Amino acid sequence: MSFSIPWHALLGGMLLGLSAAILMLFSGKVAGISGIVNGLIQPKKGDTAWRAVFIITMILSAVFIAPFDINLPLVSTDSYLLIALAGLLVGVGTRLGNGCTSGHGIVGMGRFSMRSIVATVVFMLSAIVVVYFRQLFGAI
Amino acid sequence: MHYSSLFRIAVAAVAGLLFGAGMVISEMVDPNKVTAFLNVTGAWDPSLAFVMGGALLVFTPIYHGVIKKRQTAVSGEPLQLSHKKKVDAPLILGASLFGIGWGLAGFCPGPAVSSLSSMNPVILVFIVFMLLGMMLANQYLAGRVCSLFYVKRGH
Numbered sequence: 001m002s003f004s005i006p007w008h009a010l011l012g013g014m015l016l017g018l019s020a021a022i023l024m025l026f027s028g029k030v031a032g033i034s035g036i037v038n039g040l041i042q043p044k045k046g047d048t049a050w051r052a053v054f055i056i057t058m059i060l061s062a063v064f065i066a067p068f069d070i071n072l073p074l075v076s077t078d079s080y081l082l083i084a085l086a087g088l089l090v091g092v093g094t095r096l097g098n099g100c101t102s103g104h105g106i107v108g109m110g111r112f113s114m115r116s117i118v119a120t121v122v123f124m125l126s127a128i129v130v131v132y133f134r135q136l137f138g139a140i
Numbered sequence: 141m142h143y144s145s146l147f148r149i150a151v152a153a154v155a156g157l158l159f160g161a162g163m164v165i166s167e168m169v170d171p172n173k174v175t176a177f178l179n180v181t182g183a184w185d186p187s188l189a190f191v192m193g194g195a196l197l198v199f200t201p202i203y204h205g206v207i208k209k210r211q212t213a214v215s216g217e218p219l220q221l222s223h224k225k226k227v228d229a230p231l232i233l234g235a236s237l238f239g240i241g242w243g244l245a246g247f248c249p250g251p252a253v254s255s256l257s258s259m260n261p262v263i264l265v266f267i268v269f270m271l272l273g274m275m276l277a278n279q280y281l282a283g284r285v286c287s288l289f290y291v292k293r294g295h
Contacts, residue, residue, distance in 0.1 A: 006187035012166020013194025016250075019158035020195065021202040026151040028213030028220050031159060033249040038274050050148045054156040059256045061160025062169075072258045073170040080265055082244055087266040089241030091273020094249060095281065097234020098222070101248045102159075104235075105192055110199040111208075111221070118227045119235040124178075126239025131178040134243070140175060140182070 020107050023054075032103020033058075034094035097123070147215055163254035166191040171246025178243055234277075 020031035027050065029036075039051045062072050077083050094100045097119055099108065104123075108116020134140050167173045168191055176185035212218055242248050247266050255263045 006190050009166045009187045009190035010194040012162045012164070012168065013191035014198045015158050015162030015165065016191065017195035017198030017200075017202075019155045019162060020199045021207070022158070023151060023155040024213070024219065025202065025207050025210075026214045027148050028215065028217040029152075030220060030222075031155060033159075033253055034274070037249060037253070037271070038278070041271065041274055042278060049145065050152040053149050053152040054159070055253060057153045057156030058160035058163075058254055061157045062164050062254060062257045064157070065161050065164060070165055072164060072255050072260075073167075073172075075171060075255070075258075075260050075262045077245075077262045080262075083262055083265050084269045086241040086245030086247065087269030088273040088276075089237050089244070090248060090266075091241075091270040091275075092277045093234045093236070093238025093241060093273075095234065095274050095277030096230045097238055098224075098231065100238060100250070101192075101242075102250050106195045106199055108222075109192075110196050110203050113222070115222070115224055115227055115231055119231055122232055122235035123239035123242060126236045127178050127243035128180055130240050130243025131175055132181055134175075135179060135182045140179065 016102070016106060017110075020102070020110070024107070030103055030107050032099050032107060034090075034100040035098075035103050038095060093123075144215060148217075151215070159250070160254045162195075163251050166194075168248075169251040169255045171251075174242075174246040174248075174251075178246075 016031075023029050023031045029050065031054075036051050036054055040048060040055070090100070097104075099116065099119060101120075101123075104116040104119040109120055131140070163169050166188070168188065173185065173188060176183065177188035179185075207219065210219070238248075245266060247263075249270065252263055252266050252270065256267065
């Protein structure tokens with residue numbers, strides 16, 4: 001069995017790291033998406049414009065790179081109920097746990113924060129267990 | 141508009157564009173790819189490990205070599221870092237719930253938001269319920285859900 005480096009994943013990941021470094025170095029902010037979004041739900045004066053701009057440019061990015069034949073995948077589902085439940089759990093979980101794959105997994109882990117390392121291990125393990133059961137019940 | 145707020149907007153725009161591009165290029169936006177990455181006991185596809193690896197490869201040296209040595213950001217603003225040290229129950233509970241949601245749909249917040257331009261109903265439903273979940277958790281964290289529950293029980 002041969003293994004080749006997934007260059008897309010590596011390059012994309014490096015862009016995420018560069019983005020997080022730029023946002024923190026120049027503005028002092030954490031590039032955690034759940035945190036940035038939550039700051040728009042619970043707005044504080046003078047702390048919303050940069051969040052809105054970050055989210056809007058993040059959404060537009062997919063449009064800008066589409067001409068390079070890099071496209072969003074076609075996503076479909078058998079169960080909107082499952083998608084809704086997943087969204088609800090991701091929303092509640094990222095608030096209680098203070099971050100998601102970006103805030104904990106990139107910025108927090110990069111800072112060697114113990115809380116973020118623990119959070120990342122916990123959400124990875126819990127997602128792996130869920131996918132195991134999905135496979136067990138033939139959902140994958 | 142002050143020069144400082146323009147600067148902050150420009151930084152957010154550059155960072156947002158890079159982040160969105162990173163999510164799409166890395167294929168984190170593909171829930172099947174994410175599921176295959178999490179499926180360690182089945183047909184495991186480890187490629188998405190390179191996303192976090194690549195991100196840490198760039199962010200970690202810049203943080204420890206440049207950012208950490210500074211008192212403030214280039215804009216003069218404070219570095220808004222969490223100084224919490226304690227691993228507590230909400231962190232573990234929150235991360236567990238987040239992981240369950242992530243495993244169920246293959247979406248976490250970054251990829252879902254980065255995919256919004258598709259106007260795909262799956263993405264829209266996920267985002268709407270994610271926002272709802274955040275609001276619910278905020279109510280809980282502010283102590284309102286518990287007090288509501290308490291009043292109900294009292295009757």
